[in-house]
Amino acid sequence: MEDNRTARIRAADADRERVATSVQTAGSExxxxxxxxxxxxxxxxxxxxxxxxxxxxADLPRPAAPRPGFPLTRDALRxxxxxxxxxxxxxAVAVLVVVRWAVLGAGFFWPAFPMFWLAVSLFxxxxxxxxRERPGNAVPY
Numbered sequence: 225m226e227d228n229r230t231a232r233i234r235a236a237d238a239d240r241e242r243v244a245t246s247v248q249t250a251g252s253e254x255x256x257x258x259x260x261x262x263x264x265x266x267x268x269x270x271x272x273x274x275x276x277x278x279x280x281x282a283d284l285p286r287p288a289a290p291r292p293g294f295p296l297t298r299d300a301l302r303x304x305x306x307x308x309x310x311x312x313x314x315x316a317v318a319v320l321v322v323v324r325w326a327v328l329g330a331g332f333f334w335p336a337f338p339m340f341w342l343a344v345s346l347f348x349x350x351x352x353x354x355x356r357e358r359p360g361n362a363v364p365y
Contacts, residue, residue, distance in 0.1 A: 232273045243277045244268045250284045310349050314342045 244265055251261035264280050271277050301308050321335040 232275060235271050235274045235277055239274055239277055240268055240271065243271075243281055246281050246284060250281075255284060304353050307346075307350055307353060310346055314346050317342055 247256065247261055247264045247268060250256045251258065256264070267280055268277065271280070301311065318335070318339045321338055325333065325335045
């Protein structure tokens with residue numbers, strides 16, 4: 225039969241920092257008094273096992289899951305060459321229609337319409353890419 229002590233998992237520094245951040249956040253929100261924060265932080269940094277850390281935040285609310293943010297970020301452009309290419313095409317076509325508008329007499333600013341739809345296509349492309357990256361949403365190409 226397996227001993228309970230051998231099944232325990234040792235806590236890493238990153239685990240302690242994560243729990244310490246949760247405790248400090250709870251203190252700044254007014255969920256814990258200053259004394260409780262100090263006591264829990266002392267216990268966090270003295271903890272050797274992850275179950276000891278879990279007990280220190282068991283009565284605190286869990287942070288909300290991160291919501292998807294703006295889909296067109298530098299990170300998204302770095303991960304997806306197709307998105308980079310799409311952005312380059314959008315910029316090239318936008319510059320082309322604005323130059324054409326300026327050369328032909330600069331009347332009504334008609335390039336706004338194609339530029340709007342180019343931007344919409346880029347944002348839809350980025351949103352579809354970010355949706356496909358979420359766990360459980362894998363769609364085969």
